[in-house]
Amino acid sequence: MVWLLFVGNITIDWANEVLRKHKKFVILDTETTGLGNRDEIIELALLSPNGDVLHNERFMPSCSIGKEATKIHGITKKDLKDCSTITGTGALIKKAIGKRQIIAYNAKFDARLYAQSVKNTNNGYAPVGEWFCAMEIYSQFVGEINPQTGTHKWQKLQGGDHTALGDCEATLSIIKTMASAQKLKKWWQFWIA
Numbered sequence: 001m002v003w004l005l006f007v008g009n010i011t012i013d014w015a016n017e018v019l020r021k022h023k024k025f026v027i028l029d030t031e032t033t034g035l036g037n038r039d040e041i042i043e044l045a046l047l048s049p050n051g052d053v054l055h056n057e058r059f060m061p062s063c064s065i066g067k068e069a070t071k072i073h074g075i076t077k078k079d080l081k082d083c084s085t086i087t088g089t090g091a092l093i094k095k096a097i098g099k100r101q102i103i104a105y106n107a108k109f110d111a112r113l114y115a116q117s118v119k120n121t122n123n124g125y126a127p128v129g130e131w132f133c134a135m136e137i138y139s140q141f142v143g144e145i146n147p148q149t150g151t152h153k154w155q156k157l158q159g160g161d162h163t164a165l166g167d168c169e170a171t172l173s174i175i176k177t178m179a180s181a182q183k184l185k186k187w188w189q190f191w192i193a
Contacts, residue, residue: 012183026096034069059080062085103134104134
């Protein structure tokens with residue numbers, strides 16, 4: 001009980017800091033050709049915590065788009081026929097991210113796919129800021145425990161539409177939900193009264 005109170009208050013504090021110090025953070029989301037080690041980003045969006053769209057673009061990948069990926073986001077290679085590759089966007093992405101800390105819903109996945117895409121396409125820009133996983137933080141906030149692992153159960157991104165920008169906006173909405181939550185009482189306050 002005490003641990004849940006502590007974790008809940010930490011997640012609320014983190015969300016408030018993101019909104020208060022919005023120039024230090026950027027929300028990133030991607031749509032990709034798949035989940036594998038050779039897959040690439042085909043859509044990338046960057047959103048500031050105050051809701052400004054910093055970057056939103058689709059890219060032509062150098063590999064095929066997996067059928068399972070298309071089932072999720074609906075993007076086919078035909079949809080990307082007029083798009084450039086991610087190669088030429090390194091400077092734009094660098095300018096949009098700068099030294100900001102990056103927030104992503106499932107940050108391990110987005111960070112890995114971003115690194116793969118940079119490597120595969122010689123984009124040349126790897127973000128320098130720290131990555132935060134909004135999915136892990138939100139899962140701690142919700143507090144549901146996975147009985148098989150004993151860890152916090154991952155929560156589905158509520159309100160996401162499987163577009164990079166739509167999922168950035170859904171992530172921002174979750175951050176706002178956490179920030180607006182009432183902090184729980186300190187453990188000792190339960191025995192005083």
